[in-house]
Amino acid sequence: MTILRSLLFNLLFFAFTAAAALACLPLVPLLDRAGRLAILAWWAERVLGLLRLTVGIRLRVTGAEHLPVAGPALIAAKHQSAFDTIVWFVLLPRPAYVLKRELLWIPLYGWYARAAGMIGVDRGAGPAAMRHLMRAGAAALAEGRQIVIFPEGTRTAPGTRRPYQPGIAALYARSGLPVIPVATDSGLSWGRRAFRKRAGTITVAVLPPIPPGLARAEMLARLETAIESETDRLLASAPPSA
Template identity: 85%
Template sequence: MTLLRSTLFNVAFFAFTAVASLVCLPLVPLLDRAGRLALLAWWAERVLGLLRIVVGIRVRVTGREHLPEDGPALIASKHQSAFDTIVWLTLLPRPAYVLKRTLLWIPIYGWYARATGMIAIDRTAGPAAIRHLIRAGEGAVAEGRQIIIFPEGTRTAPGERRPYQPGVAALYARSRLPVIPVATDSGLCWGRRAFHKHPGTITVAVLPPIPPGLPREAMLKRLETAIEAETDRLLASAPPSA
């Protein structure tokens, strides 16, 4: 049953995404950035609907009160699954993902990422990548957008940890915004680069913001402790069938 439902979802996902992208593409030059983001949110809501109907994956968000209703924000989220790159399009009014630059080379996807002002980083550029991240982050903050960054820099399997990268600390210091930690157990239902999708409930746990002004090392330690402790708690409390 899992194989069948996963196959149906993947076929539906790629077919719907291809058709929606081609239909909406002519509208992109006619819309401002808010309109383009609204198109992405429309797409993301329907993808989550497919997950629920076809696979049986539901989404639970805790700590919504910590998310901004409007205005700039800095959100640092655990990243276990492609799901994490979709869900924030439905939770925030003007999201700006920090993503790897190579994703811009993907036809259609890359065009939409550019058109909606996502922050693309060349991971091989060293200090130049941090400088670009800071400049792009300042622009996003000036536009009142909510920046989503995955502090480990890549997807990690449930229970796996990687060092937190300096990008989130650079954004935190320059933006002077609180950083909002987020934990998740998304990898239990939608694995890293996994074909199979498993029914269950994905939890997105939004944690209390870390106030601005802390030294970078102190902020990173506090951020990692908050995210990893809550992620461990979510994984430990997940039902065996997840």
């Protein structure tokens, strides 16, 4: 049954995404940034609805009071699943994801990501990538956007972790903003590159902001401790997989 429900979701997801992208494409040049983000939020809400109806995956958000309702912000989130690249279009008013540059080359998806002002970074470009992140990040924050960055730089399977990359520390120091840590257990229901989606509740745990002005090492240590300890708690309290 899980495989059949997963197959149904995947078929509907790709069909709906392609149809919606093609139908809305003529509107993109006519809309401002806010209008383009509204299209992505509309799409994301319906994808989450498909997950509920076909697979039985629901979303639970804790600590939502820590999320901004407007204005610039830094969100540093655990990344276990493709789910994490969808959900912030629903949770934030004007999100700007930091993502690998190659995603901007994908037909339709990449066009929308560029048009909506996502920040593509060439992870192999070294110092040039950091300079681009600082410029693009400053521009996004000046527009009142909320930057979503995955500090490990890629998806990690539940129970694993990677070193935190310097991008979040540089954005934190340059912007003078607090950074909001976020933990999740999304990989339990929607695994990394996994066809099978498992019924359950994905928790997005928004944690208290880390205040601005800390030294780089202290901020990174506090950020990693907050995200990883809460992620471990979520995984330990999750019901066994069916």
